[in-house]
Amino acid sequence: MEVELKCSHSKMSIQWTLIAGVMYIELAATVMLLIPFIAPPRWHQIFKSRFLRSIGNMSHIYFKMFLLLLILFFLDAIREMRKYSGELSDQAHGHGHHMDAEMQAHMRLFRAQRNFYISGFSLFLWVVLQRLVTLISRLAVSMANSDAALKQAKSATDAAAQLLKQEKVEQEEDQQKEANVSNEIKELKEEKKRLEAERDASLKQASAVSREYDRLMEEHADLQAKLKKAEGTEESKKDD
Structure with missing residues:
Protein backbone atom coordinates (compact mmCIF):
# COMPACT_ATOMS: atom_id res chain seq x y z
CA MET A 1 0.00 0.00 0.00
CA GLU A 2 2.81 2.39 0.86
CA VAL A 3 4.56 1.53 -2.42
CA GLU A 4 1.37 2.33 -4.36
CA LEU A 5 1.01 5.64 -2.50
CA LYS A 6 4.64 6.56 -3.24
CA CYS A 7 4.19 5.70 -6.94
CA SER A 8 1.00 7.72 -7.02
CA HIS A 9 2.71 10.70 -5.37
CA SER A 10 5.69 10.45 -7.77
CA LYS A 11 3.37 10.37 -10.79
CA MET A 12 1.46 13.39 -9.55
CA SER A 13 4.73 15.26 -8.87
CA ILE A 14 5.89 14.61 -12.46
CA GLN A 15 2.56 15.79 -13.80
CA TRP A 16 2.55 18.97 -11.77
CA THR A 17 6.22 19.55 -12.50
CA LEU A 18 5.34 19.47 -16.20
CA ILE A 19 2.43 21.84 -15.60
CA ALA A 20 4.73 24.20 -13.68
CA GLY A 21 7.27 24.01 -16.54
CA VAL A 22 4.51 24.89 -19.01
CA MET A 23 3.52 27.80 -16.79
CA TYR A 24 7.11 29.11 -16.78
CA ILE A 25 7.33 28.74 -20.56
CA GLU A 26 4.02 30.60 -20.96
CA LEU A 27 5.21 33.34 -18.63
CA ALA A 28 8.49 33.71 -20.55
CA ALA A 29 6.65 33.76 -23.89
CA THR A 30 4.21 36.40 -22.59
CA VAL A 31 7.08 38.59 -21.36
CA MET A 32 8.83 38.22 -24.72
CA LEU A 33 5.68 39.20 -26.60
CA LEU A 34 5.33 42.27 -24.38
CA ILE A 35 8.87 43.49 -25.06
CA PRO A 36 8.49 46.89 -26.80
CA PHE A 37 11.76 46.60 -28.73
CA ILE A 38 10.33 43.96 -31.09
CA ALA A 39 7.76 45.43 -33.45
CA PRO A 40 4.50 43.57 -34.24
CA PRO A 41 5.49 43.11 -37.94
CA ARG A 42 8.59 41.22 -36.79
CA TRP A 43 6.49 38.93 -34.59
CA HIS A 44 4.10 38.46 -37.50
CA GLN A 45 6.99 37.27 -39.67
CA ILE A 46 7.99 34.83 -36.94
CA PHE A 47 4.41 33.57 -36.64
CA LYS A 48 4.32 33.10 -40.43
CA SER A 49 7.61 31.20 -40.49
CA ARG A 50 7.86 27.83 -42.22
CA PHE A 51 7.92 25.85 -38.96
CA LEU A 52 4.97 27.58 -37.35
CA ARG A 53 3.08 27.63 -40.63
CA SER A 54 3.50 23.85 -40.89
CA ILE A 55 1.60 23.38 -37.63
CA GLY A 56 -0.70 26.35 -38.13
CA ASN A 57 -3.43 24.30 -39.79
CA MET A 58 -3.84 22.20 -36.64
CA SER A 59 -3.12 24.95 -34.12
CA HIS A 60 -6.75 25.41 -33.12
CA ILE A 61 -6.99 21.69 -32.31
CA TYR A 62 -3.78 21.81 -30.27
CA PHE A 63 -5.02 24.87 -28.43
CA LYS A 64 -8.35 23.28 -27.54
CA MET A 65 -6.77 20.01 -26.47
CA PHE A 66 -4.21 21.67 -24.20
CA LEU A 67 -6.88 24.03 -22.87
CA LEU A 68 -9.07 21.06 -22.01
CA LEU A 69 -6.11 19.37 -20.31
CA LEU A 70 -5.40 22.45 -18.21
CA ILE A 71 -9.08 22.71 -17.26
CA LEU A 72 -9.04 19.08 -16.12
CA PHE A 73 -5.96 19.67 -13.98
CA PHE A 74 -7.55 22.83 -12.59
CA LEU A 75 -10.76 20.98 -11.65
CA ASP A 76 -8.71 18.14 -10.16
CA ALA A 77 -6.81 20.64 -8.00
CA ILE A 78 -10.12 22.11 -6.80
CA ARG A 79 -11.40 18.61 -5.99
CA GLU A 80 -8.28 17.82 -3.99
CA MET A 81 -8.51 21.11 -2.11
CA ARG A 82 -12.10 20.38 -1.11
CA LYS A 83 -11.20 16.81 -0.22
CA TYR A 84 -8.27 17.66 2.04
CA SER A 85 -10.11 20.63 3.56
CA GLY A 86 -12.91 18.20 4.49
CA GLU A 87 -10.42 15.79 6.05
CA LEU A 88 -8.92 18.57 8.16
CA SER A 89 -12.38 19.63 9.28
CA ASP A 90 -13.21 16.05 10.25
CA GLN A 91 -9.95 15.72 12.14
CA ALA A 92 -10.52 19.03 13.90
CA HIS A 93 -13.98 17.97 15.07
CA GLY A 94 -12.85 14.41 15.90
CA HIS A 95 -11.06 13.17 18.95
CA GLY A 96 -7.87 11.30 19.41
CA HIS A 97 -6.32 12.38 16.15
CA HIS A 98 -2.56 12.17 15.81
CA MET A 99 -0.23 15.06 15.08
CA ASP A 100 1.38 13.11 12.22
CA ALA A 101 -1.98 12.62 10.49
CA GLU A 102 -2.78 16.31 10.88
CA MET A 103 0.60 17.29 9.46
CA GLN A 104 0.09 14.96 6.49
CA ALA A 105 -3.36 16.43 5.93
CA HIS A 106 -1.93 19.96 6.00
CA MET A 107 0.81 18.88 3.61
CA ARG A 108 -1.73 17.40 1.20
CA LEU A 109 -3.86 20.55 1.41
CA PHE A 110 -0.80 22.72 0.75
CA ARG A 111 0.07 20.64 -2.31
CA ALA A 112 -3.52 20.83 -3.53
CA GLN A 113 -3.51 24.61 -3.11
CA ARG A 114 -0.13 24.82 -4.88
CA ASN A 115 -1.48 22.69 -7.73
CA PHE A 116 -4.58 24.89 -7.85
CA TYR A 117 -2.53 28.06 -8.30
CA ILE A 118 -0.17 26.43 -10.81
CA SER A 119 -2.98 25.02 -12.96
CA GLY A 120 -5.08 28.20 -12.65
CA PHE A 121 -2.22 30.48 -13.61
CA SER A 122 -1.19 28.15 -16.46
CA LEU A 123 -4.77 28.16 -17.75
CA PHE A 124 -4.94 31.94 -17.50
CA LEU A 125 -1.58 32.43 -19.25
CA TRP A 126 -2.54 29.99 -22.01
CA VAL A 127 -5.66 32.00 -22.84
CA VAL A 128 -3.80 35.31 -22.54
CA LEU A 129 -0.96 34.04 -24.74
CA GLN A 130 -3.31 32.88 -27.47
CA ARG A 131 -5.20 36.18 -27.37
CA LEU A 132 -1.95 38.15 -27.37
CA VAL A 133 -0.66 36.31 -30.45
CA THR A 134 -3.95 36.98 -32.26
CA LEU A 135 -3.89 40.69 -31.38
CA ILE A 136 -0.24 41.06 -32.41
CA SER A 137 -0.96 39.39 -35.76
CA ARG A 138 -3.96 41.65 -36.34
CA LEU A 139 -1.94 44.70 -35.34
CA ALA A 140 0.85 43.72 -37.74
CA VAL A 141 -1.66 43.29 -40.59
CA SER A 142 -3.27 46.63 -39.71
CA MET A 143 0.14 48.34 -39.67
CA ALA A 144 0.99 46.80 -43.05
CA ASN A 145 -2.33 47.95 -44.49
CA SER A 146 -1.80 51.38 -42.96
CA ASP A 147 1.68 51.64 -44.49
CA ALA A 148 0.32 50.57 -47.87
CA ALA A 149 -2.51 53.11 -47.59
CA LEU A 150 -0.03 55.84 -46.62
CA LYS A 151 2.22 54.98 -49.58
CA GLN A 152 -0.79 54.97 -51.89
CA ALA A 153 -1.98 58.30 -50.48
CA LYS A 154 1.52 59.73 -50.86
CA SER A 155 1.75 58.58 -54.47
CA ALA A 156 -1.71 60.01 -55.15
CA THR A 157 -0.66 63.29 -53.51
CA ASP A 158 2.52 63.41 -55.61
CA ALA A 159 0.52 62.71 -58.76
CA GLN A 166 1.42 70.95 -65.03
CA GLU A 167 -1.93 72.75 -65.03
CA LYS A 168 -0.23 75.83 -63.57
CA VAL A 169 2.41 75.75 -66.31
CA GLU A 170 -0.29 75.32 -68.95
CA GLN A 171 -2.28 78.16 -67.39
CA GLU A 172 0.78 80.39 -67.45
CA GLU A 173 1.39 79.46 -71.08
CA ASP A 174 -2.25 80.24 -71.89
CA GLN A 175 -1.96 83.56 -70.11
CA GLN A 176 1.23 84.32 -72.04
CA LYS A 177 -0.51 83.43 -75.30
CA GLU A 178 -3.48 85.60 -74.36
CA ALA A 179 -1.10 88.44 -73.53
CA ASN A 180 0.67 87.99 -76.88
CA VAL A 181 -2.65 87.94 -78.72
CA SER A 182 -3.78 91.04 -76.81
CA ASN A 183 -0.54 92.81 -77.75
CA GLU A 184 -0.97 91.81 -81.40
CA ILE A 185 -4.57 93.02 -81.35
CA LYS A 186 -3.45 96.27 -79.77
CA GLU A 187 -0.72 96.70 -82.39
CA LEU A 188 -3.19 95.93 -85.18
CA LYS A 189 -5.62 98.49 -83.78
CA GLU A 190 -2.86 101.08 -83.61
CA GLU A 191 -1.81 100.21 -87.17
CA LYS A 192 -5.43 100.53 -88.28
CA LYS A 193 -5.70 103.94 -86.63
CA ARG A 194 -2.45 105.03 -88.31
CA LEU A 195 -3.67 103.82 -91.70
CA GLU A 196 -7.02 105.50 -91.20
CA ALA A 197 -5.24 108.72 -90.25
CA GLU A 198 -3.04 108.50 -93.35
CA ARG A 199 -6.11 107.74 -95.43
CA ASP A 200 -7.95 110.76 -94.04
CA ALA A 201 -4.87 112.93 -94.61
CA SER A 202 -4.57 111.65 -98.17
CA LEU A 203 -8.28 112.28 -98.77
CA LYS A 204 -7.95 115.80 -97.42
CA GLN A 205 -4.88 116.37 -99.52
CA ALA A 206 -6.65 115.02 -102.62
CA SER A 207 -9.67 117.20 -101.89
CA ALA A 208 -7.42 120.24 -101.56
CA VAL A 209 -5.61 119.37 -104.79
CA SER A 210 -8.96 118.91 -106.53
CA ARG A 211 -10.18 122.30 -105.34
CA GLU A 212 -6.89 123.88 -106.40
CA TYR A 213 -7.21 122.20 -109.76
CA ASP A 214 -10.77 123.52 -110.19
CA ARG A 215 -9.63 127.00 -109.23
CA LEU A 216 -6.78 126.87 -111.70
CA MET A 217 -9.12 125.63 -114.39
CA GLU A 218 -11.49 128.51 -113.68
CA GLU A 219 -8.63 130.99 -113.83
CA HIS A 220 -7.46 129.39 -117.03
CA ALA A 221 -10.95 129.72 -118.51
CA ASP A 222 -11.14 133.34 -117.39
CA LEU A 223 -7.77 134.07 -118.94
CA GLN A 224 -8.77 132.43 -122.18
CA ALA A 225 -12.00 134.44 -122.22
CA LYS A 226 -10.10 137.67 -121.55
CA LEU A 227 -7.58 136.75 -124.22
CA LYS A 228 -10.30 136.11 -126.81
CA LYS A 229 -11.99 139.36 -125.87
CA ALA A 230 -8.73 141.21 -126.27
CA GLU A 231 -8.08 139.66 -129.64
CA GLY A 232 -11.61 140.57 -130.78
CA THR A 233 -11.08 144.16 -129.82
CA GLU A 234 -7.81 144.40 -131.72
CA GLU A 235 -9.36 142.94 -134.88
CA SER A 236 -12.19 145.45 -134.69
CA LYS A 237 -9.70 148.27 -134.42
CA LYS A 238 -7.81 147.04 -137.47
CA ASP A 239 -10.98 146.95 -139.50
CA ASP A 240 -11.71 150.52 -138.67
Whole structure:
Protein backbone atom coordinates (compact mmCIF):
# COMPACT_ATOMS: atom_id res chain seq x y z
CA MET A 1 0.00 0.00 0.00
CA GLU A 2 2.81 2.39 0.86
CA VAL A 3 4.56 1.53 -2.42
CA GLU A 4 1.37 2.33 -4.36
CA LEU A 5 1.01 5.64 -2.50
CA LYS A 6 4.64 6.56 -3.24
CA CYS A 7 4.19 5.70 -6.94
CA SER A 8 1.00 7.72 -7.02
CA HIS A 9 2.71 10.70 -5.37
CA SER A 10 5.69 10.45 -7.77
CA LYS A 11 3.37 10.37 -10.79
CA MET A 12 1.46 13.39 -9.55
CA SER A 13 4.73 15.26 -8.87
CA ILE A 14 5.89 14.61 -12.46
CA GLN A 15 2.56 15.79 -13.80
CA TRP A 16 2.55 18.97 -11.77
CA THR A 17 6.22 19.55 -12.50
CA LEU A 18 5.34 19.47 -16.20
CA ILE A 19 2.43 21.84 -15.60
CA ALA A 20 4.73 24.20 -13.68
CA GLY A 21 7.27 24.01 -16.54
CA VAL A 22 4.51 24.89 -19.01
CA MET A 23 3.52 27.80 -16.79
CA TYR A 24 7.11 29.11 -16.78
CA ILE A 25 7.33 28.74 -20.56
CA GLU A 26 4.02 30.60 -20.96
CA LEU A 27 5.21 33.34 -18.63
CA ALA A 28 8.49 33.71 -20.55
CA ALA A 29 6.65 33.76 -23.89
CA THR A 30 4.21 36.40 -22.59
CA VAL A 31 7.08 38.59 -21.36
CA MET A 32 8.83 38.22 -24.72
CA LEU A 33 5.68 39.20 -26.60
CA LEU A 34 5.33 42.27 -24.38
CA ILE A 35 8.87 43.49 -25.06
CA PRO A 36 8.49 46.89 -26.80
CA PHE A 37 11.76 46.60 -28.73
CA ILE A 38 10.33 43.96 -31.09
CA ALA A 39 7.76 45.43 -33.45
CA PRO A 40 4.50 43.57 -34.24
CA PRO A 41 5.49 43.11 -37.94
CA ARG A 42 8.59 41.22 -36.79
CA TRP A 43 6.49 38.93 -34.59
CA HIS A 44 4.10 38.46 -37.50
CA GLN A 45 6.99 37.27 -39.67
CA ILE A 46 7.99 34.83 -36.94
CA PHE A 47 4.41 33.57 -36.64
CA LYS A 48 4.32 33.10 -40.43
CA SER A 49 7.61 31.20 -40.49
CA ARG A 50 7.86 27.83 -42.22
CA PHE A 51 7.92 25.85 -38.96
CA LEU A 52 4.97 27.58 -37.35
CA ARG A 53 3.08 27.63 -40.63
CA SER A 54 3.50 23.85 -40.89
CA ILE A 55 1.60 23.38 -37.63
CA GLY A 56 -0.70 26.35 -38.13
CA ASN A 57 -3.43 24.30 -39.79
CA MET A 58 -3.84 22.20 -36.64
CA SER A 59 -3.12 24.95 -34.12
CA HIS A 60 -6.75 25.41 -33.12
CA ILE A 61 -6.99 21.69 -32.31
CA TYR A 62 -3.78 21.81 -30.27
CA PHE A 63 -5.02 24.87 -28.43
CA LYS A 64 -8.35 23.28 -27.54
CA MET A 65 -6.77 20.01 -26.47
CA PHE A 66 -4.21 21.67 -24.20
CA LEU A 67 -6.88 24.03 -22.87
CA LEU A 68 -9.07 21.06 -22.01
CA LEU A 69 -6.11 19.37 -20.31
CA LEU A 70 -5.40 22.45 -18.21
CA ILE A 71 -9.08 22.71 -17.26
CA LEU A 72 -9.04 19.08 -16.12
CA PHE A 73 -5.96 19.67 -13.98
CA PHE A 74 -7.55 22.83 -12.59
CA LEU A 75 -10.76 20.98 -11.65
CA ASP A 76 -8.71 18.14 -10.16
CA ALA A 77 -6.81 20.64 -8.00
CA ILE A 78 -10.12 22.11 -6.80
CA ARG A 79 -11.40 18.61 -5.99
CA GLU A 80 -8.28 17.82 -3.99
CA MET A 81 -8.51 21.11 -2.11
CA ARG A 82 -12.10 20.38 -1.11
CA LYS A 83 -11.20 16.81 -0.22
CA TYR A 84 -8.27 17.66 2.04
CA SER A 85 -10.11 20.63 3.56
CA GLY A 86 -12.91 18.20 4.49
CA GLU A 87 -10.42 15.79 6.05
CA LEU A 88 -8.92 18.57 8.16
CA SER A 89 -12.38 19.63 9.28
CA ASP A 90 -13.21 16.05 10.25
CA GLN A 91 -9.95 15.72 12.14
CA ALA A 92 -10.52 19.03 13.90
CA HIS A 93 -13.98 17.97 15.07
CA GLY A 94 -12.85 14.41 15.90
CA HIS A 95 -11.06 13.17 18.95
CA GLY A 96 -7.87 11.30 19.41
CA HIS A 97 -6.32 12.38 16.15
CA HIS A 98 -2.56 12.17 15.81
CA MET A 99 -0.23 15.06 15.08
CA ASP A 100 1.38 13.11 12.22
CA ALA A 101 -1.98 12.62 10.49
CA GLU A 102 -2.78 16.31 10.88
CA MET A 103 0.60 17.29 9.46
CA GLN A 104 0.09 14.96 6.49
CA ALA A 105 -3.36 16.43 5.93
CA HIS A 106 -1.93 19.96 6.00
CA MET A 107 0.81 18.88 3.61
CA ARG A 108 -1.73 17.40 1.20
CA LEU A 109 -3.86 20.55 1.41
CA PHE A 110 -0.80 22.72 0.75
CA ARG A 111 0.07 20.64 -2.31
CA ALA A 112 -3.52 20.83 -3.53
CA GLN A 113 -3.51 24.61 -3.11
CA ARG A 114 -0.13 24.82 -4.88
CA ASN A 115 -1.48 22.69 -7.73
CA PHE A 116 -4.58 24.89 -7.85
CA TYR A 117 -2.53 28.06 -8.30
CA ILE A 118 -0.17 26.43 -10.81
CA SER A 119 -2.98 25.02 -12.96
CA GLY A 120 -5.08 28.20 -12.65
CA PHE A 121 -2.22 30.48 -13.61
CA SER A 122 -1.19 28.15 -16.46
CA LEU A 123 -4.77 28.16 -17.75
CA PHE A 124 -4.94 31.94 -17.50
CA LEU A 125 -1.58 32.43 -19.25
CA TRP A 126 -2.54 29.99 -22.01
CA VAL A 127 -5.66 32.00 -22.84
CA VAL A 128 -3.80 35.31 -22.54
CA LEU A 129 -0.96 34.04 -24.74
CA GLN A 130 -3.31 32.88 -27.47
CA ARG A 131 -5.20 36.18 -27.37
CA LEU A 132 -1.95 38.15 -27.37
CA VAL A 133 -0.66 36.31 -30.45
CA THR A 134 -3.95 36.98 -32.26
CA LEU A 135 -3.89 40.69 -31.38
CA ILE A 136 -0.24 41.06 -32.41
CA SER A 137 -0.96 39.39 -35.76
CA ARG A 138 -3.96 41.65 -36.34
CA LEU A 139 -1.94 44.70 -35.34
CA ALA A 140 0.85 43.72 -37.74
CA VAL A 141 -1.66 43.29 -40.59
CA SER A 142 -3.27 46.63 -39.71
CA MET A 143 0.14 48.34 -39.67
CA ALA A 144 0.99 46.80 -43.05
CA ASN A 145 -2.33 47.95 -44.49
CA SER A 146 -1.80 51.38 -42.96
CA ASP A 147 1.68 51.64 -44.49
CA ALA A 148 0.32 50.57 -47.87
CA ALA A 149 -2.51 53.11 -47.59
CA LEU A 150 -0.03 55.84 -46.62
CA LYS A 151 2.22 54.98 -49.58
CA GLN A 152 -0.79 54.97 -51.89
CA ALA A 153 -1.98 58.30 -50.48
CA LYS A 154 1.52 59.73 -50.86
CA SER A 155 1.75 58.58 -54.47
CA ALA A 156 -1.71 60.01 -55.15
CA THR A 157 -0.66 63.29 -53.51
CA ASP A 158 2.52 63.41 -55.61
CA ALA A 159 0.52 62.71 -58.76
CA ALA A 160 -2.00 65.41 -57.84
CA ALA A 161 0.83 67.87 -57.14
CA GLN A 162 2.39 67.01 -60.49
CA LEU A 163 -0.94 67.54 -62.24
CA LEU A 164 -1.45 70.86 -60.45
CA LYS A 165 2.06 71.93 -61.44
CA GLN A 166 1.42 70.95 -65.03
CA GLU A 167 -1.93 72.75 -65.03
CA LYS A 168 -0.23 75.83 -63.57
CA VAL A 169 2.41 75.75 -66.31
CA GLU A 170 -0.29 75.32 -68.95
CA GLN A 171 -2.28 78.16 -67.39
CA GLU A 172 0.78 80.39 -67.45
CA GLU A 173 1.39 79.46 -71.08
CA ASP A 174 -2.25 80.24 -71.89
CA GLN A 175 -1.96 83.56 -70.11
CA GLN A 176 1.23 84.32 -72.04
CA LYS A 177 -0.51 83.43 -75.30
CA GLU A 178 -3.48 85.60 -74.36
CA ALA A 179 -1.10 88.44 -73.53
CA ASN A 180 0.67 87.99 -76.88
CA VAL A 181 -2.65 87.94 -78.72
CA SER A 182 -3.78 91.04 -76.81
CA ASN A 183 -0.54 92.81 -77.75
CA GLU A 184 -0.97 91.81 -81.40
CA ILE A 185 -4.57 93.02 -81.35
CA LYS A 186 -3.45 96.27 -79.77
CA GLU A 187 -0.72 96.70 -82.39
CA LEU A 188 -3.19 95.93 -85.18
CA LYS A 189 -5.62 98.49 -83.78
CA GLU A 190 -2.86 101.08 -83.61
CA GLU A 191 -1.81 100.21 -87.17
CA LYS A 192 -5.43 100.53 -88.28
CA LYS A 193 -5.70 103.94 -86.63
CA ARG A 194 -2.45 105.03 -88.31
CA LEU A 195 -3.67 103.82 -91.70
CA GLU A 196 -7.02 105.50 -91.20
CA ALA A 197 -5.24 108.72 -90.25
CA GLU A 198 -3.04 108.50 -93.35
CA ARG A 199 -6.11 107.74 -95.43
CA ASP A 200 -7.95 110.76 -94.04
CA ALA A 201 -4.87 112.93 -94.61
CA SER A 202 -4.57 111.65 -98.17
CA LEU A 203 -8.28 112.28 -98.77
CA LYS A 204 -7.95 115.80 -97.42
CA GLN A 205 -4.88 116.37 -99.52
CA ALA A 206 -6.65 115.02 -102.62
CA SER A 207 -9.67 117.20 -101.89
CA ALA A 208 -7.42 120.24 -101.56
CA VAL A 209 -5.61 119.37 -104.79
CA SER A 210 -8.96 118.91 -106.53
CA ARG A 211 -10.18 122.30 -105.34
CA GLU A 212 -6.89 123.88 -106.40
CA TYR A 213 -7.21 122.20 -109.76
CA ASP A 214 -10.77 123.52 -110.19
CA ARG A 215 -9.63 127.00 -109.23
CA LEU A 216 -6.78 126.87 -111.70
CA MET A 217 -9.12 125.63 -114.39
CA GLU A 218 -11.49 128.51 -113.68
CA GLU A 219 -8.63 130.99 -113.83
CA HIS A 220 -7.46 129.39 -117.03
CA ALA A 221 -10.95 129.72 -118.51
CA ASP A 222 -11.14 133.34 -117.39
CA LEU A 223 -7.77 134.07 -118.94
CA GLN A 224 -8.77 132.43 -122.18
CA ALA A 225 -12.00 134.44 -122.22
CA LYS A 226 -10.10 137.67 -121.55
CA LEU A 227 -7.58 136.75 -124.22
CA LYS A 228 -10.30 136.11 -126.81
CA LYS A 229 -11.99 139.36 -125.87
CA ALA A 230 -8.73 141.21 -126.27
CA GLU A 231 -8.08 139.66 -129.64
CA GLY A 232 -11.61 140.57 -130.78
CA THR A 233 -11.08 144.16 -129.82
CA GLU A 234 -7.81 144.40 -131.72
CA GLU A 235 -9.36 142.94 -134.88
CA SER A 236 -12.19 145.45 -134.69
CA LYS A 237 -9.70 148.27 -134.42
CA LYS A 238 -7.81 147.04 -137.47
CA ASP A 239 -10.98 146.95 -139.50
CA ASP A 240 -11.71 150.52 -138.67
